[in-house]
Amino acid sequence: MRLRYLFSKALEAAESGYIKQTQQKELIIDRFSMTPHQYWVAIGKGMERPYTGKYWFNQEVGTYHCAHCEQSLFSFGAKFKSPNGYASFFNHIKNSIKIEDSNIKEQKDVKCKCCDSFVGKVYFDGPPPTFIRYSINSCALNLKVKEFNKDPYAARIEKKRSKVPKEREF
Numbered sequence: 001m002r003l004r005y006l007f008s009k010a011l012e013a014a015e016s017g018y019i020k021q022t023q024q025k026e027l028i029i030d031r032f033s034m035t036p037h038q039y040w041v042a043i044g045k046g047m048e049r050p051y052t053g054k055y056w057f058n059q060e061v062g063t064y065h066c067a068h069c070e071q072s073l074f075s076f077g078a079k080f081k082s083p084n085g086y087a088s089f090f091n092h093i094k095n096s097i098k099i100e101d102s103n104i105k106e107q108k109d110v111k112c113k114c115c116d117s118f119v120g121k122v123y124f125d126g127p128p129p130t131f132i133r134y135s136i137n138s139c140a141l142n143l144k145v146k147e148f149n150k151d152p153y154a155a156r157i158e159k160k161r162s163k164v165p166k167e168r169e170f
Helices: 002-016 035-045 152-163
Strands: 062-066 070-077 087-089 097-099 108-112 116-121 132-136 141-145
Touching: 035 116, 070 097, 070 141
Parallel strands: none
Antiparallel strands: 062 070, 062 141, 087 132, 097 108, 108 116, 116 132
16 A cells, blocks of 8 residues: 555656656667678677777877767876786766676776677776776777867068068069
């Protein structure tokens, strides 16, 4: 009797708008838009072989985005060289990833918060700022390289050169 009363009160609260209903997110990843390896990593929670990814030793400045939904996950400033053979970061962009429990005690799974695809693993033996190491699959990332502006000093020198009159030929 008590359980029925509590259930009816919960239904009344949901109908009146006091309780917000959560929407069930589905994994919306187009299987045919990726390679079989990318699909195996995103859905099957696989890890690529160490030292085979394209970003494990990348030195280009930019932002790393999810390969499936293009949400920004990591910045170049948080990347560090790790001997494990994966792209390693010590910090992520706020509200971009979610961490779930794994079947292994020392590690946890990292998923994209937007499309819920598997991105990599997180360990708690990283460098000093956070002591966290995100080991991320390169096939789950896209790098958007930061475009640098021209040096303002060099632009001023070019302007001055264009104002100098050219020598006349006789």
